[in-house]
Amino acid sequence: MRLSPEKEIKAGFGLALATLVALGVAQYQSARHFAQKSHWVVHSNQVLRELEATVNLMDDAAAAERGYVMTGGSSYLKTYWKSAREVNDHLNQLHNLTEDNPDQQQWLQQLQPLVSRIFHIFQRSMALRQSNGFSSARELILAGSAEEAMTSIRMLVGDMRGEEFRLLRERNAAAEAGHWKTLHSILLGTFVALVIISAAAFLILSDVRQRVQAEQELQCERDLLHTLMDNVPDFIYFKDPASRFTRINRAQAQALGLKDPAEAIGKTDFDYFTLEHAREAFEDEQTILRTGEPVINKIERASRSGQPPVWVSTTKMIIRDVKGEVIGTFGVSRDMTERRQAEEALRASEEKFRAVTDTANDAIISADQSGTIHYWNAAAERIFGYSESEILGKPLTLLIPERLRDEHEKGMQRYLETGQSRLLGKTVELAGLRKDGSEFPLDLSLASWRTAEGVFFTGLIRDITVRKQAEKALLEAKDDLEKRVAERTAELAEANAQLENELALRKRAEEEIRKLNECLERRVQERTAQLEEANKELEAFTYTVAHDLRAPLRHMSGFARILVEEYAPALDENARHYLDRVSEGARHMGQLVDDLLNLSRVGRKELSLQLTPLDSLVEAALDELEPELAGREIEWRFSPLPSVRCDATLLKQVFVNLLSNAVKYTRTRKRAVIEVGHTTRDQQPVIFVRDNGIGFDMAYSKKLFGIFQRLHSSKDFEGNGVGLAIVQRILQKHGWKAWTEAAIDQGATFFFTVGAPQSPGVDSSDRSSKNGASPRCANGLSNESHGAATADPAESHQPAKNQPTEVHYGCARS
Amino acid sequence: MAAPEVEILLVEDSPEDAELTIHTLRHHRLSNHIHVAEDGAQALDFLFCRGAYSDRSPEHPPRLIMLDLKLPKVDGLEVLQAIKGNVWTQPIPVIVLTSSKEEFDLMKCYQLGVNSYIQKPVDFSQFQNVIRQLGMYWLLVNQPPPSELFHHS
Known part of the structure; x- marks a missing residue:
């Protein structure tokens, strides 16, 4: 002891x-x-x-x-x-x-x-x-x-x-x-x-130590208790045997609207709660004190007067001091208001759900992710013919026609694997299968939700047999209506058109009267346009022909070359000569085709007009001709030329071709004289290029500007007869005119106007008809079509020596 | 039929031009495996392995396409557009070999991404020269597109 x-x-x-x-x-x-x-x-x-x-x-x-x-x-x-x-x-x-x-x-x-x-x-x-x-x-x-x-x-x-x-x-x-x-x-x-x-000192010291330790433990426990009391969200309260508060925690103080828990000491439930609750609590506590039996998790409505009711779950028990004397009661109440509200909301929601689903006209069916039916409302029974007891626990596929089952399974699988669905959140038209095996059209709206047990689907299904029939009827009615509307519209349109026609006729008559004088001009313009069109077509044709000519030429020269190169030993001199002729012919024709293409390209090029000093163009042309001038003695006579609004590239080509011609046909002269100058004619500036070359017979001057037309043998003077045709075409595009003056062995002069063009492109002259008129020409204009390059003066223009030959591109009529 | 890999697809409606081209290429030992398509439709069938060519594999495209512009059925520009507009065929070098010197054709071809535009010279020796140079350049000098470009998964 x-x-x-x-x-x-x-x-x-x-x-x-x-x-x-x-x-x-x-x-x-x-x-x-x-x-x-x-x-x-x-x-x-x-x-x-x-x-x-x-x-x-x-x-x-x-x-x-x-x-x-x-x-x-x-x-x-x-x-x-x-x-x-x-x-x-x-x-x-x-x-x-x-x-x-x-x-x-x-x-x-x-x-x-x-x-x-x-x-x-x-x-x-x-x-x-x-x-x-x-x-x-x-x-x-x-x-x-x-x-x-x-x-x-x-x-x-x-x-x-x-x-x-x-x-x-x-x-x-x-x-x-x-x-x-x-x-x-x-x-x-x-x-x-x-x-x-x-x-004695030892005893005292060890005793003191024990006491200090015990005190620290006690303090620690006290702190824990305080922390617990202060922070626990539950309401904690201690009461004496007379049910007066001896201590409450912070949560309880807050619930009672107190700043300091100490304020509650000595007060009772009657001071804070409704009489009803206070009395109930008091009686409970007294019973506990009397019997020692605790109250466990009792749900109470702990209402404070003037405050919304608070639902709490309360546990109360007796407390005794160390000697076992009863010193009061201890209680813990947990605020269950939110949970109770949530439960009530859930119950209400479930009731609402029942009320809605039971009275819904649409079938409402829920199934889990394996497709087993879990919910089946009255409408579903009505629509599909299965009673609730029959169908619950059965697979959804019972309700799906055979042909759609595969797709259903795949869709379900896809959704479970990827979370993607074609049906969710939409209303789609599908078909359903009734118990009696009949199929019917339906609208399906599908929703899904996830629970711990997996994914569930709820479908709202509407039998749309009647709607479909109605739609069909409506569609027919609509078609009928549309037809009638169309008929009516057509009638109206006809009437309108008649009216408009009448109006137009009157207007036209008026206009015809008013514009009688302008009419001819208009028709001329129309014709001009047609002619231009025809010209273009002809150019395109020329291009195509030229283009297509290239290939056979290449074939000829190609195969000829192969023969010469690879079979030379098998060929005799004559054969080789003929093959050379074939090659040469092909080469020549190639040159012709190229020239033709150039001509065609000029015809099709869009003009880019700029004010250009003609002097600079002459200079540029001379530069280009440099190789041809080698070994020649030529006296150049230039007088200053005006600046003209023209396409510089094309006009340079004009000078190149004219100067080249002059250089070429003065070849026989010991001393060539070539003059470039300008003069006026009918108040229009005119440029000329004159040479002292071999000249030509003015009887053929008409042919001069025609394509492939040559007045000299190609043995004497090389060339294809395209140069002047190009000159003519370029001037024509500018709306200018060109002519020549020449005599055999007396030199030649080429003139061209650079004046303000008279209706450029309007062309009814013999030359234009030769080059551009198409059989589509109407309105009684000249309608000749004489092949590509034959000059046929329609004009009664008598070519005469030294008489100017007019190449006229204005709109004058013959 | 395990035909040897086609090196050049020659799209040419003129049998003479085709013959001259093939002759030149063979003469200079530049290529033996030349397939001639006589029109645009045939060329596209060949390239996209369909129709008569459905047993071809798109993973073995020709190394070079020589394309004429003026073709029956589907013209050269359309063929070019189809080639350059498709991820399978887009890397294959295409040379337009045409008689056309038209600016429109030239512009259009380059807009569609042609690799080279050659006007067929009229003169046969020039033609031979051009074909030889083309063959040398595109089959020997030029680095072909890496084959991964044709292995699309």
Whole structure:
């Protein structure tokens, strides 16, 4: 059994105290004993001193007696009496001191008569000296009786001293022994006291430590409790047996609208809640106090007056103090309002769902991800013919026509794997299968949701048989209506058109009257346009022909070349010659085709008009002709030319071709003279190029500008007869005109206007018809089509020597 | 039929031109594997492995296409557009070999991404020269497109 720390400490201290008291007592006793012993030592020493003093005084008295006897000096007498008085004092003192020792008393009683006798002898001797003188006194002394007594005294005193020394030795030893005993007891006592006090201190310290630890643990638990109380969202409250709050937590304080939980102390539920709730709570607590039975998770409506009701789940129980005395109740309430609201909302929602689905006209069917039907409403039964009990737990595929099942399975699989669906969130038209096996059209709206058990689908299905029929009927009606509308519209349109026609006719008549004079011009323009069109077509045709001619030419030259190169040894001279002719023919024709293409390209090129100094064009043309000028002596005569709005590239070509011609046909002259200048004709600026070459017969001047037309043998002068055709075409595009003046061997002059064009492109002249008129020409205009390059003057223009030949591109009519 | 890989697809409606071209290429030992398509439709069937050529593999395209512009059925520009507009055939070098010198054709061909535009010279020796140079350049000098370009997964 272990004593309580407090008792241990008390016992320890008691023991230490008792030890100290005992120690004190022992020391006191020991000290007193020691003092007594010491006293006796002192006493013995005093006795010894008295004995010695007595003997010394006796000697002093004897000396004084002798002195007196011998001298008779009165000072000896005085000393004698003093010593005799003091001897008596010491003897009295000795008597007092040795009262405790009978031996010493006995010796003292023997001593006193001896002393008295000596003093009597001395006094007699001195009296004799005084009365009888020295000799009588001397005799007395010589009798020696005094000496005898003195010796006895000395012996006696010696005995007494011996006794006293013995006593002193005894007493010293006793005192010594007492001293050691005391010292030992003090040391022992101190040691014991130290041990006890150390033990007590140890006990106290360990007790203090335990207490501190216990306090810390307690503090820790208190902190935990505070934290819990302050932070737990549940309401915690302690009440006394009268159901008054003794403590509440922060959550409860907040719920009660209190800033400080302490404010609630001493209050009751009646101070905060409705009477109904307060009473119920009070009765519950009293029952708990009476029976000791707790209330567990009781759902209560803990309403505060004027506040929305709060639903709580409450647990209450009795609390007791350490002694087991009931000190009140403890309660925890959890706010269940939100959960309860959620539950109620869920219930309401479920009820609503039931109400809606049960009365819905559409089938509502839910299935899980395996396609098993979980929900089936009344409409579904009506539409599909299966009762709820028949269909629940059955696969959805029962409701799907055979032909759609595969697609259904795939769609389901795809959705489960990828989360993608063609049906979800939409309304689609599908077909359903009734219990009786008949198929019907339906609208399906599909939704899905996920739960812990997997994915669920709910479909809203509407039988649209009737709608389909209605739609069909509607469509037919619509078609019919549209047809009728169209008929009506057509009638109206016709009427409108008639009206418009009439209006137009009237307008046209008016316009015809008003624009009678302009009409001809307009028609001319129309015709011009047609002619232009025809021209273009012809050019395209020319291009195509030229283009297509290239290929066979290449084939000819190609195969001829292969023959020459690879079969040369097998061919004789003649064969090789003919093959060369074939190649040469092909090459020549290629050149012709290229020229033709150039001509065609000029015809088709869009004009890009710019104000251009013609001088610069002449200069550029000369640069281009440089190779042809080698080895020639030519006198150039240039006069300044005006700037003209023209297509510079094309007009340069004009100069190139004209100058090239001039250079070519002056080849036979030793000294060629070529002049470029300008003049005016009919107030129009005219450019000319003149040479002193071989000239030509003006009878053929008409042919000069025709394509492939040559007035000289190609043996004498190379060329294809395309150069001037190109010149003509370029000028034509600018709306200008060209002509020549020449005579055989007299040189030739080429003129062309660069004036403001007269309706460019309008061309009704013989030349244009030769080059551009197409059979599509209407309105009675010249409609000749004479092949590609034959000049046929439609004009009654008589070619004459030195008479200008007009190449006219204006809009003048023949 | 495991025909050897076609090196040149020659789209040419003129059998003479085709013959001269093939002659030149063989003469200079530039290519033996030349396939002639006589019109645009045939050329496209060949390239896209359809119709009569459905057993061809698009992973072995010709190394070079020589394309005439004037073709029956589907003309050269359309063929070019189809070739350059398709990811399979787009990397194959296409040379337009035509008699046309028309600016429109030239412009259109380059807009469609032609690799080369050659006007057929009229003169046969020039023609031979051009064909030889073309064969040398495109079959020997030029680095062909890497074959990964034709392996589309």
